[in-house]
Amino acid sequence: MVLADTEDTWHALFKQLDVRYQEPTLVLFSGTVSSACGFAKAAMGPFYCPADRKVYIDLSFYDDLRSQHGAPGDFAQVYVIAHEVGHHVQNLLGISDRVQSARQRMSEAQGNQLSVRLELQADCLSGDWAIRADRARSILEVGDLEEALRAAAAIGDDRLQKQARGYVTPDSFTHGSSEQRVRWFRRGLEMGKLAACDTFSKERL
């Protein structure tokens, strides 16, 4: 089970950091769900709610990944969960809070840029997890990484905006472009160390 595996990996890593790792709860839903972050419709996709520390996975999103975004496969799904667990890690490390309060003092465009940094870091953390888990327990099978990379590319803001309305407005990006999402996932994977995922100190993402 993916979540169990992300737990083993993050427990070990937090121990090195001397921070206690508290596990998130995984909530699978289709249709609608209510969380401490409000009421969610399936259309919004998977999300993490810092207030209740739960990862909400919208099962219909997996169908969309396969049928509409050309990103099938079990590891595409694993990447989605690992990304949300990445947000949980950011929450435990206090990164999400800092971003949240900084955003209140910014314009919307600046806030969006900060959101992109947070999201790309979560992508990097999921790559970081994948390589650590593979080193420890050989979880990766042939084709897995391609599935994850395809999923990361499929849900870049530019691609989603183009699909939805035919044009792209980079100022409104909140998650990063397809190219950025693939690159940061890959970076986590290749570097395999937390410091490599510092998207906040980078001038260019």
Ligand SMILES: [Zn+2]
């Ligand atoms: Zn995210």
